[in-house]
Amino acid sequence: MLFTSLIFLFAFLPVTYVIYWCLRTTRQRHIWLTITGYVFYGYWDPRFCLLMAFTTLVSYSAGRGFLATQDPVKRKWLLVAPITVDLLLLGFFKYAGFFTRSVNDLADVLGWRTDLPVLDVVLPIGISFYTFHTITYIADAYRGHIKPTRSLWEFGAYVSLFSQLVAGPIVRFREIEGDLERVATADRRAGLTLGLSFLAFGMFEKVIVADSLAYYVDDWLAMHSSLSTLGTWLAMLGYTGQLYFDFSGYSSMAVGLGIMFGLRIPQNFNSPYRAANPSEFWRRWHISLSTVMRDYLYIPLGGNRGTTAFMYRNLMLTMLIGGLWHGANWTFVIWGAYHGALLIGYQHMSARTGEFPVWLSRLITFVLVVVGWVFFRAHDLPMAWDLLAKMFVPQPGTLPGDAMSFGIITVIALMLARWAPNSFEFHKDFQVTPLRMGAAAAILGVSVALIAGSRASPFLYFQF
Amino acid sequence: MNETSDPKRPRGRSTLIALVGWGCFALVAAISCEVGARLDDWFFDDIPMLDNPTYESLFVVDDGGLKFGRPGARWKKVVMNNLGMRGADVGAGRTPGCARWMFLGASETFGDPAIAAAEFPARVRAFAPVGRCIETLNTAYAGLPPRALLHYYEAGMAHYAPEVVFIYPSTHFYLASEVSARRPEDMQSRKPKPRPPATGIVAWLERLRFYERLRDSAEIPVPIQKRRLTREIDSATIGKPANWSFSTVPAERLDFMADDMAELVRLIRASGAEPVLITHAVRVANPPREEDRGDLFSMRVYVPRASEEVIAAFEYAAAERTRQLARTLNVRLIDVAGLLNGRRDRFVDLVHFSPAGHDDVAHLILDTMDASAGSHAVH
Numbered sequence: 128m129l130f131t132s133l134i135f136l137f138a139f140l141p142v143t144y145v146i147y148w149c150l151r152t153t154r155q156r157h158i159w160l161t162i163t164g165y166v167f168y169g170y171w172d173p174r175f176c177l178l179m180a181f182t183t184l185v186s187y188s189a190g191r192g193f194l195a196t197q198d199p200v201k202r203k204w205l206l207v208a209p210i211t212v213d214l215l216l217l218g219f220f221k222y223a224g225f226f227t228r229s230v231n232d233l234a235d236v237l238g239w240r241t242d243l244p245v246l247d248v249v250l251p252i253g254i255s256f257y258t259f260h261t262i263t264y265i266a267d268a269y270r271g272h273i274k275p276t277r278s279l280w281e282f283g284a285y286v287s288l289f290s291q292l293v294a295g296p297i298v299r300f301r302e303i304e305g306d307l308e309r310v311a312t313a314d315r316r317a318g319l320t321l322g323l324s325f326l327a328f329g330m331f332e333k334v335i336v337a338d339s340l341a342y343y344v345d346d347w348l349a350m351h352s353s354l355s356t357l358g359t360w361l362a363m364l365g366y367t368g369q370l371y372f373d374f375s376g377y378s379s380m381a382v383g384l385g386i387m388f389g390l391r392i393p394q395n396f397n398s399p400y401r402a403a404n405p406s407e408f409w410r411r412w413h414i415s416l417s418t419v420m421r422d423y424l425y426i427p428l429g430g431n432r433g434t435t436a437f438m439y440r441n442l443m444l445t446m447l448i449g450g451l452w453h454g455a456n457w458t459f460v461i462w463g464a465y466h467g468a469l470l471i472g473y474q475h476m477s478a479r480t481g482e483f484p485v486w487l488s489r490l491i492t493f494v495l496v497v498v499g500w501v502f503f504r505a506h507d508l509p510m511a512w513d514l515l516a517k518m519f520v521p522q523p524g525t526l527p528g529d530a531m532s533f534g535i536i537t538v539i540a541l542m543l544a545r546w547a548p549n550s551f552e553f554h555k556d557f558q559v560t561p562l563r564m565g566a567a568a569a570i571l572g573v574s575v576a577l578i579a580g581s582r583a584s585p586f587l588y589f590q591f
Numbered sequence: 592m593n594e595t596s597d598p599k600r601p602r603g604r605s606t607l608i609a610l611v612g613w614g615c616f617a618l619v620a621a622i623s624c625e626v627g628a629r630l631d632d633w634f635f636d637d638i639p640m641l642d643n644p645t646y647e648s649l650f651v652v653d654d655g656g657l658k659f660g661r662p663g664a665r666w667k668k669v670v671m672n673n674l675g676m677r678g679a680d681v682g683a684g685r686t687p688g689c690a691r692w693m694f695l696g697a698s699e700t701f702g703d704p705a706i707a708a709a710e711f712p713a714r715v716r717a718f719a720p721v722g723r724c725i726e727t728l729n730t731a732y733a734g735l736p737p738r739a740l741l742h743y744y745e746a747g748m749a750h751y752a753p754e755v756v757f758i759y760p761s762t763h764f765y766l767a768s769e770v771s772a773r774r775p776e777d778m779q780s781r782k783p784k785p786r787p788p789a790t791g792i793v794a795w796l797e798r799l800r801f802y803e804r805l806r807d808s809a810e811i812p813v814p815i816q817k818r819r820l821t822r823e824i825d826s827a828t829i830g831k832p833a834n835w836s837f838s839t840v841p842a843e844r845l846d847f848m849a850d851d852m853a854e855l856v857r858l859i860r861a862s863g864a865e866p867v868l869i870t871h872a873v874r875v876a877n878p879p880r881e882e883d884r885g886d887l888f889s890m891r892v893y894v895p896r897a898s899e900e901v902i903a904a905f906e907y908a909a910a911e912r913t914r915q916l917a918r919t920l921n922v923r924l925i926d927v928a929g930l931l932n933g934r935r936d937r938f939v940d941l942v943h944f945s946p947a948g949h950d951d952v953a954h955l956i957l958d959t960m961d962a963s964a965g966s967h968a969v970h
Contacts, residue, residue: 133808342635532634561612568616572623577631579624579804581705 157280164287190275225455253293296415313389325383327567333376355524368540689724693753700731714953870928874938
C-alpha cells in the first residue's frame with residue numbers, strides 16, 4: 128500500500144487511527160500497530176509477511192537471550208547468529224541474482240564456462256529497511272545500549288510500524304523505545320494536527336513536486352540517446368529534484384503519521400542540497416542510513432582511528448557497501464565508490480576548501496552530487512556512460528517540446544530544495560496555527576486530486 | 592485549529608470551536624480537490640480551467656448521426672489533433688516528400704488514451720527508417736463499427752488524400768445480437784447505452800472533475816464486477832429461444848463482414864488510395880485456454896448470443912476470411928492475427944494491445960509494406 132493511494136488515505140489510515148485511539152492499554156495498541164503493519168505490508172503480497180514475521184521472531188528471541196545471559200561467548204553467538212540470518216535473507220532475496228549474473232559475466236570475459244543458474248527472486252519490498260531495524264536492535268542489545276524488550280508485541284510493532292516499514296527512515300529501537308512504551312498516554316489531539324501538517328508537507332513534496340518532475344524526467348530519460356547536452360543536463364537536474372522531494376516527502380509523511388500515533392520518528396533529510404562539501408551532504412541526506420552506516424560499519428571497521436590510509440579504506444568500504452545496499456546493480460556500486468572517492472578527496476583537500484567562498488563550495492558540491500545521480504538513475508552502465516558523455520562532451524540532439532515547462536518546474540523545485548524550509552524547519556516550533564492547517568488542508572486536497580488522477584508514481588526508494 | 596484545550600473555556604464551547612475548525616478544514620480540502628484537479632488538467636493536458644468537457648465533447652456529429660473527431664478537443668487524457676484525429680498535428684494536405692498512411696479502426700487502433708504516441712499508427716511513424724517520411728493519420732475512435740467506416744471514409748476521411756489506407760475492423764461487432772443486411776443505422780457510430788439524465792446532487796457532482804477522477808480510479812472488486820456482468824448477460828439472454836444463441840460460428844455474419852470490407856476496399860480505391868487489410872487479433876487461443884475465459888466472459892456482455900467458444904472461433908474465422916478476401920481482391924495484407932493471436936503478453940485485454948503489442952504491429956506493418964513494395968501499385 129502506498130501512502131499516496133486512495134485506499135491508504137480513505138480506508139487504511141482512518142480505520143487504523145480510530146481503532147488505535149479507542150484502545151486503552153499499551154499492549155492493545157502494540158498489538159494493533161503490529162496487525163496494521165502486517166496488513167499494510169501484506170497488501171502487496173501476503174507471502175512477504177511470513178518473511179518479516181520470521182525475521183522479527185529471530186531478532187526478538189535473540190533479544191530475550193541477551194536478557195537471560197551475561198556469558199560473553201553466548202552473547203557473541205546471540206549477536207552473530209541472528210545477524211547472519213538477516214544478512215543471508217537479504218543476500219538471497221536481494222543479491223543472489225546479481226551475484227550469479229556477475230559470476231557468469233566475469234567467467235565469460237575470462238573465457239570460462241560457468242552457467243550458474245540466475246535466480247530471479249522477487250524482492251520483498253522494504254527488506255533492506257526492516258532488516259536494518261532488526262540488525263541495529265541486536266547490535267545495540269549486544270553493546271548494552273538498549274535493554275531488549277520482553278514484549279513480543281512491542282517489538283513486532285517496532286519492526287512492522289507501517290509509517291516507516293517499507294522506505295524508512297531507519298529508526299533505531301533506542302530512538303523510538305520511549306514513545307512505544309508511552310503510547311497509552313500520548314496526546315492524541317496535539318498529535319493529530321501536527322501530524323496532519325507534516326503529512327501535508329510530505330504530500331506537497333512527493334505528489335505535487337516530485338511527481339510533477341517525474342512526468343517529464345521519465346519520458347526524457349527514456350529517450351536519453353537522442354538528447355542533446357543541454358537536454359541531458361536538464362533531465363538530470365530534474366531527476367535531482369525528483370529524487371530529493373520523493374524521498375524527503377516520504378520521510379515527512381512517515382514523521383507525520385508517526386506523530387499522529389504518538390511516535391516521534393527522527394528527521395531523515397535536512398536540505399541536503401545546501402551542503403557545502405560531500406561530508407556535509409551525507410550529514411543531511413538520508414540521515415538515518417548515514418548514521419547507521421557510521422555507527423554499525425564505519426566505526427567498527429576502525430573509523431578515523433589509525434593511519435590516513437586506513438581511514439580512507441574504511442570510508443571507501445562503507446560507501447561501497449552503502450551503494451550496494453541501495454540496489455543489486457553495478458551502477459549502485461559505482462555510485463557508492465564515487466561518493467567514497469568524493470569523501471576521501473574532501474578529507475584530503477579539506478584544508479584548502481576553506482579558501483573557497485561558501486556559495487562556490489555549495490555549487491561544486493551540488494554539481495558533483497548531480498553527476499553521481501547519473502549512476503543512481505541509470506538502468507545499466509552503458510546508459511550511465513552515455514549520459515555522462517552527453518553531459519560533458521557537447522553534443523547536438525533534441526530538446527523535447529515540453530522543455531520550457533520542464534525547465535520552469537525544475538528551477539522552482541531546486542530553488543525550493545535550496546532555500547525553502549524543510550519539514551522540520553517549517554515545524555520547528557511544533558505549533559500548528561489556523562493558517563498552517565488551512566494550508567495543510569489545501570495541499571491535502573490538491574494532492575488527493577492528483578492521486579485520483581493517477582499521476583502519483585510509486586516512491587523511488589521502494590526499490591531499495 | 593490549535594486544539595490545546597483552554598481550562599478557562601467551557602467544554603461545550605471548546606467542542607464547538609473544534610467542530611467549526613475541522614469543518615473549515617474539510618471545506619478547504621474539498622474545494623482544493625476540485626481546484627487541484629482543474630489545475631492539473633490545465634497544466635498537463637491543456638484543458639481550460641472552467642470547461643467541463645465530456646466524452647461527447649471530442650466529437651461533432653453529422654446529419655447522418657456519424658461522429659467525427661472535433662479538432663483540438665480534449666477530454667481527460669484524450670487529445671485530438673488539428674484534424675480531430677489521434678496523434679500529432681498534421682497538415683490537411685499531404686506534406687511534399689512524405690507518404691501519407693491512414694488508419695481506419697476503433698479503440699484497438701486508437702490505443703490507450705492515457706499513453707500518448709504508443710499506439711501502432713504512431714509507432715509506424717516513429718519506427719520508419721531514417722530519411723523516410725511517413726505521415727500517419729490515426730482516424731480511429733472507440734465504438735466505431737466496421738460498417739460505419741464506409742460512410743466515415745467516404746464522407747470525411749477521403750478528403751485528407753491518403754496514399755495508403757489500413758483497415759483494422761473490430762470484427763466482434765458482427766457477433767452483435769442484431770446484424771443483418773446493411774441498413775442506414777448501421778452507418779452510424781455505436782451509441783452508448785442510454786442512461787437516465789442525472790438530477791439533483793448527482794447532476795451537480797457529475798460536473799466536478801474531482802468526482803470524475805474518483806469514479807475513474809475506483810477499483811471495483813473482481814467478484815462484484817463478475818456478478819454485474821453475469822446479471823447483464825442473463826438479462827440479455829433470458830426468455831430467448833434456444834436457437835437464438837450461436838452454437839457455431841455464424842457463416843452469414845462472416846459474409847456480412849466480407850461484404851462490408853469489400854465495399855470499403857472499393858471506396859478506398861475509388862478515392863485514389865491503396866487499401867490494406869489487417870487481420871484482427873485477439874489475446875485468446877482457439878479453442879480457449881483456461882486463462883482466456885475471463886476475457887471472453889467480459890466480451891459476452893456485448894455479444895450475448897455467442898458463447899465463449901464461439902467468440903474465440905469467430906475471431907479466428909474472421910482473420911482467415913480477411914486473408915481470403917485480401918487474396919481475392921488483390922489487396923495487401925498485414926497478418927497481425929497470425930503474429931499475435933493467443934499472445935497474452937501483447938494485449939491488455941481481449942482485443943487491445945499492450946505497448947509491446949502496438950510495437951509489434953507497427954514493425955509488422957513496416958516490414959510487410961517494405962517486403963511487398965512493387966508488387967502493388969501505390970497510388
